[in-house]
Amino acid sequence: MKILGISAFYHDAAAALTIDGLPVAAVQEERLSRSKNDPTFPMRAIEWCLDQAGLEPEALDAAIFYERPALKFDRVLMTLLRGFPQSWRIFPKAMKNMVGEKLWVRGIVSAQLGIPARRVHFTDHHLSHAAAAFLTAPTEEAAILTADGVGEWATLTVGQGSKRPGGPVDIRLLREVRFPHSLGLFYSAFTAWLGFPVNEGEYKVMGLAAYGAPRFADEVRRILRRTPDGAFSLDLGYFDYHRAVDAAYSRRFVDLFGPPRDRFEPIDPGTAQGRHYADVAASAQRVLEEVIVDIATAFRKETGLADLCLGGGVALNGVANARILREAGFERLFVPSAPGDAGCALGAALWADRILFGQPHRDCPDHPFWGPAVEPDDLARLAAEDGLAFERAAEADMIDNVADAIGRGAVVGWMEGAVEFGPRALGHRSILADPGDAAMRDRINRDIKFRESFRPFAPVVPVEQAATFFELPPGGARLGRFMSGVFPVRPEWRDRLRAVTHVDGTARVQVLEAAMAPRLHRLLGAYSRCHGIPVLLNTSFNIAGDPIVTSAAEGYSTFRRAGMDLLVADDVVVRRDRARQAQRMEVMA
Amino acid sequence: MTGWRVPIDRLVWADPRRRARKLLQFAEVEAQGARDLFRAAEMTDDPLLRRRLFAHARDEVRHAALFRARGLALRRMLADPGPEHGLGDGLIPGERGFDRLEVERESIAALLAFIHLSERAASQAFAAYGAVLDHDPETRAVIDRIARDEEGHMRYSRAELTRLAPDARRALWVARLRRFWRAYLRLALILADMISRLILTLLYFLLLPPFAWVAKRAARKEAAGWRDCPEHDRAEGRAGGGQY
Ligand SMILES: [Fe+2]
Numbered sequence A: 001m002k003i004l005g006i007s008a009f010y011h012d013a014a015a016a017l018t019i020d021g022l023p024v025a026a027v028q029e030e031r032l033s034r035s036k037n038d039p040t041f042p043m044r045a046i047e048w049c050l051d052q053a054g055l056e057p058e059a060l061d062a063a064i065f066y067e068r069p070a071l072k073f074d075r076v077l078m079t080l081l082r083g084f085p086q087s088w089r090i091f092p093k094a095m096k097n098m099v100g101e102k103l104w105v106r107g108i109v110s111a112q113l114g115i116p117a118r119r120v121h122f123t124d125h126h127l128s129h130a131a132a133a134f135l136t137a138p139t140e141e142a143a144i145l146t147a148d149g150v151g152e153w154a155t156l157t158v159g160q161g162s163k164r165p166g167g168p169v170d171i172r173l174l175r176e177v178r179f180p181h182s183l184g185l186f187y188s189a190f191t192a193w194l195g196f197p198v199n200e201g202e203y204k205v206m207g208l209a210a211y212g213a214p215r216f217a218d219e220v221r222r223i224l225r226r227t228p229d230g231a232f233s234l235d236l237g238y239f240d241y242h243r244a245v246d247a248a249y250s251r252r253f254v255d256l257f258g259p260p261r262d263r264f265e266p267i268d269p270g271t272a273q274g275r276h277y278a279d280v281a282a283s284a285q286r287v288l289e290e291v292i293v294d295i296a297t298a299f300r301k302e303t304g305l306a307d308l309c310l311g312g313g314v315a316l317n318g319v320a321n322a323r324i325l326r327e328a329g330f331e332r333l334f335v336p337s338a339p340g341d342a343g344c345a346l347g348a349a350l351w352a353d354r355i356l357f358g359q360p361h362r363d364c365p366d367h368p369f370w371g372p373a374v375e376p377d378d379l380a381r382l383a384a385e386d387g388l389a390f391e392r393a394a395e396a397d398m399i400d401n402v403a404d405a406i407g408r409g410a411v412v413g414w415m416e417g418a419v420e421f422g423p424r425a426l427g428h429r430s431i432l433a434d435p436g437d438a439a440m441r442d443r444i445n446r447d448i449k450f451r452e453s454f455r456p457f458a459p460v461v462p463v464e465q466a467a468t469f470f471e472l473p474p475g476g477a478r479l480g481r482f483m484s485g486v487f488p489v490r491p492e493w494r495d496r497l498r499a500v501t502h503v504d505g506t507a508r509v510q511v512l513e514a515a516m517a518p519r520l521h522r523l524l525g526a527y528s529r530c531h532g533i534p535v536l537l538n539t540s541f542n543i544a545g546d547p548i549v550t551s552a553a554e555g556y557s558t559f560r561r562a563g564m565d566l567l568v569a570d571d572v573v574v575r576r577d578r579a580r581q582a583q584r585m586e587v588m589a
Numbered sequence B: 001m002t003g004w005r006v007p008i009d010r011l012v013w014a015d016p017r018r019r020a021r022k023l024l025q026f027a028e029v030e031a032q033g034a035r036d037l038f039r040a041a042e043m044t045d046d047p048l049l050r051r052r053l054f055a056h057a058r059d060e061v062r063h064a065a066l067f068r069a070r071g072l073a074l075r076r077m078l079a080d081p082g083p084e085h086g087l088g089d090g091l092i093p094g095e096r097g098f099d100r101l102e103v104e105r106e107s108i109a110a111l112l113a114f115i116h117l118s119e120r121a122a123s124q125a126f127a128a129y130g131a132v133l134d135h136d137p138e139t140r141a142v143i144d145r146i147a148r149d150e151e152g153h154m155r156y157s158r159a160e161l162t163r164l165a166p167d168a169r170r171a172l173w174v175a176r177l178r179r180f181w182r183a184y185l186r187l188a189l190i191l192a193d194m195i196s197r198l199i200l201t202l203l204y205f206l207l208l209p210p211f212a213w214v215a216k217r218a219a220r221k222e223a224a225g226w227r228d229c230p231e232h233d234r235a236e237g238r239a240g241g242g243q244y
């Protein structure tokens, strides 16, 4: 069967295509539209997925949307009713938002694709998350935990699944916590209070937390309380559901933690004010961890299952994930490369195949590379037109040259094959650099990422040597496959890995298996032969505010804008030629 | 030509809070403009135009940084920077940059004509602001400097248009009409928004109270904590691919 999965209209839209039960293409709309976190109907992504498989839309057996719009409408309306009469200010906007677009998904999909409405299906938001996590994971039986801001009504679910190749699939969500009680919205309120953009700046809160001490954990526990049955609830007095349908913080929140941060001023954890923000971030992070670890631990006891699949936006919290792995009692923890709503496009398509249409299970390839491939010829043409030196080298030479250049301080744009599905660059669209050079880190922060100094860069290490440099608990290497866990850097290596070690001595490490990205794996080997450590700094290939690059032209443009030293697209290598470039600019001026 | 707007500009730029906010707003517009131009450079096949667009985009990055730095400096001098948005902070056409231009969908002629007109509007607007900023020489220096760049952008885009488009004048007229149309649409949308807001607000107070009462009663009975998943409540037939 040919099934198209779609997620859209909230944050980070995406499309995914499965044929005969296996993914063949998946991409976030932002990667094609070049508008970060693009939530609009993912027409470009859909077109690309169909093109990739050489399909016309009529050939689709089904299109499936990642949530149920009518149920979502029910939740929004109910929230407005319960907020009466204070909700009058957001009522017009919320109504127009829902009625204008979100409610008519069946019609939109059917009209845009030109397929009959009866071929358009829906599933539950959290079932999409669960399917994205469980059906892509190499396990036959697992507990499932999903947690995010909110879907239709559910904000957190626990369930379990079973599958084996050729056999039937079962995914059962057993219990859920419902809106407005939400770990995602809880964390978002702190994100907003700290002056970061909601749905985007959550990882900054996690990064900032490492600078602080959880001095306010008791205060935070007043906001996020445990219920006697082991779940949790939010004290709604601290949130402002009347002003926003998602939970912004309220007056009482400000009374408790002080005035929100001025988003125009930088955070300096060295000042008293900066430390206060860091302490609040650390407290929110701590309490989030407590709750989710506790829920996971209880569920492990209840099910007795060895594996846990984790989905939803909260699964992007690598610190919490690592704690679940260490403390909850599961042997293995699987987080997909796209645990957020974009990943629901793939989850929904797989769910439709296995559950809605009852197809037998097939194991999905265990990698994140489902997007458009880079065209090295395009890069060669661009470089030639601009008079930049480029070469096409045999792979072994190319890898040695790049490793050598990195050792001499080069910042390298590394593009290979298909784009990653999900928010992390996992070796196909990465910026690579020396992991030991703090000046290098500052240069990348200043010239390329224009970002706060408190955000760490991630390292990438081959799975064979990971334990030499990082303290990985059992199952840690698996969690590091898609950069889903934060682990301590071994103290004796922290100095050599300065640029990728966070202030608390940890790193969000990517543990690389050769089969997943063989060239990057060989590059790590070559770097190790020259410089003694098989570790590189690996950050996403984009400039602040842009989505990760997709095409050779985007990589080339980013390489030029950011003043990087080397750009690699498969076998084509372009070097920055400062002298010639300066000359050219003068001629033009 | 722009004498009529001097009193308005003077009024708008007199308040230091608004001045700071406007500069920060401009910084965002320039940054978006830079992204659009980099995108245009990525899309074009003509190497010379690509280099020009690239250089232009770099200027806009610099403008964004200049506006931001000055806006922040002004903001820091205020005892209370006030709310992030105030009345009268709406952008007027010369301040909108390329105004959500969809680079991929435009022909080279349309793109260049659009850039030319936007830059012209910007350079005129900035020149006018410079003229009413005697009391704030630092902001004035920033704006004057940027206004000069915008003139350069205006010139190169016109020259490229002549080089690459067979009928440059026609492209300019089309772009002018489209800008006009957009301005009209924006007004129409604002009006439609106001009307729908009014109607929906009326509906809210007329229709919702009884439902709100019921919803609140139901909410009081609801205990927090775990709930069974609705999957189990659903009749077999409905558990499938429906909207509910
Ligand atoms: Fe979600």
Ligand SMILES: [Fe+2]
Residues within 6 Å of the ligand: B030, B059, B060, B063, B146, B150
């Ligand atoms: Fe500008």
Ligand SMILES: [Fe+2]
Residues within 6 Å of the ligand: B060, B119, B122, B149, B150, B153
């Ligand atoms: Fe300009």
